[in-house]
Structures are given as structure tokens and as C-alpha cells.
Amino acid sequence: MKDINNPYKPHVATVEDTWYETYGERSIKTFKVVFDDEEVRQNWKHLPGQCAMIGLLGVGESMISISCSPTEGEFLRFSVMRMGKVTQALHELEPGDKMTVRGPYGNNFPVDDWKGKKIITIGGGIGQAPLRPIIEYVKENRDDYEDLTVIYGARSTGDLCFREEIEGLQEKDEVSCHLSIDLEEEGWPHFVGFVPSLLMEVSPSPENAIAITCGPPIMIQFVLENLKKLNFEDDQIYTTLENRMKCGIGKCGRCNAGSLYVCKDGPVFSYATLKQVPEAFA
Secondary structure (H helix, E strand, C coil), X not given: CCCCCCCCCCEEEEEEEEEEEECCCCCEEEEEEEECCHHHHHXXXXXXXXXXXXEECCCEXXXXXXCCCHHHCCCEEEEEECCCHHHHHHXXXXXXXXXXXXXXXXXXXXXXXXXXXXXXXXXXXXXXXXXXXXHHHHXXXXXXXXXXXXXXXXXXXXXXXXXXXXXXXXCCCCCEEEEEECCCCCCCCCEECCHHHXXXXXXXXXXXXXXXXXXXXXXXXXXXXXXXXXXCCXXXXXXXXXXXXXXXXXCCCCCEECCEEHHHHCCEEEHHHHCCCHHHHC
């Protein structure tokens, strides 16, 4: 068996498909990739919330959330926002092109520990990418969870990721799905306002529930405040930190928040843990 656990070793993968989630200066493009080596493909293991270092030889690498659940098949999905040299080069890839993947890195959302509970995801913009695997995992194991509520918003309809998928959730009786945009647009039938306000509109009960939020830091800050107003306990709330990660194994110190290294201690944290680290919210 190939040494896929070697954190320094990249594995070559082929881009099977690509599509744009959003357009514009900071467009978001999703890549579906498959490892070239069948043994690596069959033995790769990841869980919702983990990341991988993806890149191009001679260009560089970026740490990106894995935006698919392991229940979906022997492929990986990455949704990448164009922000710099590496992500610009990744955006130029098309089906048939090659990239490198190493990992998976970090901890994961403890989805198996949450069995029997109500799951509430609260996302904003590209922050939906690490939440999507939770949604897919719960859908695939629906009998193991009490309820699934999806709350998601973005600045505009053009900034919504996975829009068709998420709008499709609204047609499913077993999922409660709520969408928002910041400012009113003609033809938009859903909530208008910020995600924290949508959360209060939905007003989910904290009883036997877990709430997970990912998105812009300012959104997360107000979501956390509103979850506390709804009487969620600290250990019922989870989020991720997105400090810039370079090595992926806690050696370079680039991603530290106080005593925590996001790449190895995170990126998933309970609010109970983060409250002990003031630097996490700096």
C-alpha cells in the first residue's frame, strides 16, 4: 500500500470536472478530482471538516477545505476562491489537467458523536464549502440524526455557492432549508437580510441540537452571539478557523492562534474551546 499518510508526499490527481459557483474578481470554481494511483484512491480517508493541500508543480500549494463527504465516492471536491497566484493558476485548470493533493490535514467535525441529535448548519458565502460535507454525510445517514436544518446566505444571488444543490434541499421533506441574500433582488423569494438575522428568524431550538457555523469572521461573530441568545451551550456550537496555513503539520507556526495551531489542532473547534483562546477572535 502506498504511504498516503506521509504529510510531505503529494499525490498526482486528474481533474475530472470543473464548474464555476460564482463569477467576478473573486470567483469560486469547484474541481472534482480523482487520484491517478488506484491504490491511493482506494485508501484515502477523510472526514467532514478536513482539508488538503492542493497545488501545481512549479507554482505552489494552497490549503483548501475538502467540500465533499466521504460517502459520495472515490473522488474529492475542492471549491476554490481566486485570491492569489496559486488559486489563479488552479482556476486555469480544465478537465484532464493534473494537480497535486496531499493530506488530509486537521481534525474533523465529530459527526459520529452527533448521532441522534438535530444538526443545524449556518453558512455564509464560501463558508458553505466546509459545511457541505456535513450536509451530505447526514443525508446519506439520515436515520442516524433527528433533524437537519440548513441556513445559508450570501451578499447576492450571484455569490451563493452550490445554489442548485441547496435550493434542491428545500424540496426535501427531511431537510429544513433557509436561504438569504443581504439586499433585495427582483424575483428573490426567500429571506432578505444578513445570516445572523436569518438565524433569529428561523430560531432553532437548542434542545438536543448541534449548531455549526462557517463564513466571514464578522458573520461568525454575530452568529455566535445569536446562538447564545437562543440558549445554545458553548459545547453545542462548532466553527472553523481559517488562519493562513503553510506547512499543514504545525511546524512553521504560520497559522497559530495563541497556543492553537489551526492546521493540526483545527480547523474545527467547539466554541467552548475557542472561548479559552482570545487570540482566536483577534
